[in-house]
Amino acid sequence: MTTSTLNPLRAGLRLPRTPDACALVVFGATGDLTARKLVPALYNLARERLLPGGFSVVGFARRGWSDEQFRAAMKDAVAKFSREPLQDDIWESFARSLHYVSSDFGDMPGYERLGERLKKEDSAHGAGGNRLFYLATPPTAYAEIAHHLGEANLSRSPSGGWARLVVEKPFGRDLESAKKLDQSLGLVFRERQIYRIDHYLGKETVQNILVFRFGNGIFEPIWNRRYVNDVQVSVAETVGVEGRGGYYEESGALRDMVQNHLMQVLALVAMEPVASLHGDGVRDEKAKVFRAMLPVGDVGRATVRAQYRAGAILGQQVPGYREEDGVSPASEIETYVALKLMIENWRWADVPFYLRVGKRLPKRATEVVITFKKPPLQLFREMGGDNIDPAANLLVLRIQPDEGISLRFGAKVPGTRSDVRPVNMDFRYGSSFGVEPPEAYERLLLDAMLGDSTLFTRWDSVEASWELLTPVLDAWLQGASPLRFYDAGTWGPDEARRLVEQDGREWHRM
């Protein structure tokens, strides 16, 4: 039974319920993610009346901070990174719920102190024994922390409440390590307690893919191999590795972006309709998409990997990847990937899905482009116009920036001849709904507290995605698809163009 049916005052309100009183334990509380995303998101949730009374945060990290030092650092972080400005009275009220425990992740006494702290929270604020553990730490620490939480008896709530674990990306670096991590977490937490965060899924416009597809009657009938020529998912970034060279050297574009974000977006575009948005429906359908994907096969032909060299971007000279801090001068890590995937089911057989992602490209944009087949008959050729071969219809779902949807179709140029010119019909969320969408982390933190895992990645999706991409990583190691280079500020290497041209297609111009 939902709370709204129990609590008659909820009827007709915007939110069907707010979370139970709970304590959020942030491992890695002195780190970049906590300061830039997590605490600003929590502050905004508190400000906007979405957190319950009896909510508290316990930061956990190595640095020997006091509660006061933690609060001061988080105040600076909120002032700098929050979507809404910091307001003193709201901050003071929120700050009272922030606490800090200093310990190495490997030290058991630290977890005992954490347990004591949580007990105190339970009795002081009535947190009801509900706990959300958030791993904002280097991925190497995930298994160790889970293990110690188990040892300290913290993975089960003492008083019939709930305990959940939020895990940041990356989830493993290949199939084997992901399985190992899953097993380690599984020794302590059940799958339904584990929330693997993919912040792309918290973005409004990504959720809008579902609304667009299933909230409208006119698109679904043409959303298949009969009408669709190809699908492209592109993520272009202008930034380089931004001081995280050390991290990037361990991952690369395929692990950092493709395995999680791009594959999740692709699944939302390709999945079958669901009967309900609640429960496991969406995640079941996404998993089916991954299971229907063909292995990449000829990695040399179906993938391109590349790295940026020095160049100019938005009028500025920028160094090459190998010159970045923390990067080896002989690094073979890819900052650009393009690849082709095929989904072998009734809806999509023979329709290529092209994914591309790159750093230091000419502009920042994330979009999904559905190219439709041309009409079977070139009717306007007979009427003698100059521009007689109409461009294919395109549907562009722009995810960032300037979120929106545009549809390209052909229209007659006014005059006595029959020239057809492509025109765009454009819809922009920002201008139609002048409200700022909440940050992805606000939505996801709230969902995790509410126990709604729809927007989190389930293990079967993670596993299937690694099953598909690990052979690509292996083949790359063995020299299939050698590393290419592109100048910063260009759209990637020529080989990426050839990847689609060999199928008689072209990349959509972003």
Added chain:
Amino acid sequence: MAPDVAGIERLEDHEIAVDPPAIEAEFRRIWRDTSGGEDASSIRLRVLNFVAFAHERADIERFERVVRLLPQRHPCRAILALAGPEQETLRAAIAVLCWRPAAGAAHICAEEVRLFGGAGEQQEVASAVLGLLVPELPVVVWLMDRPELGGRMSGELIDTADRLIFDSAGQADGVGTFDRVLRAGQRWELALSDLAWGRLASWRALIAQFFDGEGVKQLSQIQSIEIASGGGSLSSEALLLAGWLVSRLGLSLADLNTSAERIEATLYDRTRGVTLTVARDDDAGAAPLREVRIRTSEATLGVEVHAESAHMHVREQWDDAPARRTVASLPGDDASVIAMALDDYADPAIYAEALGSALALLASPVAGS
């Protein structure tokens, strides 16, 4: 409203004949000129027709304040129909309202028409409104002064309207207003948005929050509800909030004592008695509502607004452990409340029931006869 959006600029603000085809032609000329001119990236956007009816000149400025913000969230053709002032003559003016959703982004523009007529020209004004509605888009009508249907608004327009916005606050005759609204809703089958109800959104959400999850057990322990109202007499907001609590909690009225400044009621939930007090509070200042306090057998739960910051304090006291937190409240200006009403999360039955219970609380056998 959205702080990222810059204010609206008014372009092409000029008088024109009261002639819908001529007005449409003039808009077409403006769009042709702006899209061919220097700023070739102006986009016209309309997702609804927003029609405001008013009687008083003072309402012009209020309308302008709303259209400075509303189109950014609900791009519309905004029409002001002002009919009534004695010395007014039949005339019209149009303007184009433009803003940039972000620095460097294309101009987004909406259209505004203002129609004016004297006391004898209400019909002319209403017919011009009908001629100016953009087809296929929803029609939202804002009755800026009295929540009355008929007369100024032709039956035709009521039939066309999808939603009617009004404000039950600030009306001289509270009982009569509630009563008329209730009847109008039943008669016309229109979606109704009462701005006074909209201003209660933060209060309702925060009060509901006390009873989520484990807190639901407290519902059957409620002993008393106290509501501190602002205003010269009990505010519409205070009455609606009281009506909402009474109706949602399924309480029935046993005993009632009502005056202009105070309601004291004894209510029953099957066998258990709950006392309700709604009283005017001199400390409330301009706020229509200052505080709500609910006592249960285990806790005291309260929500209170801070007069200067408009932030809200939420208090919970269980045993001896008081806790207080401060949160932001939703903005209460007309434009923001109308924008929220158009987002429409509301269940109209909840409002109608609250209104019905508020009416019952006003109809005191002592003071009401």
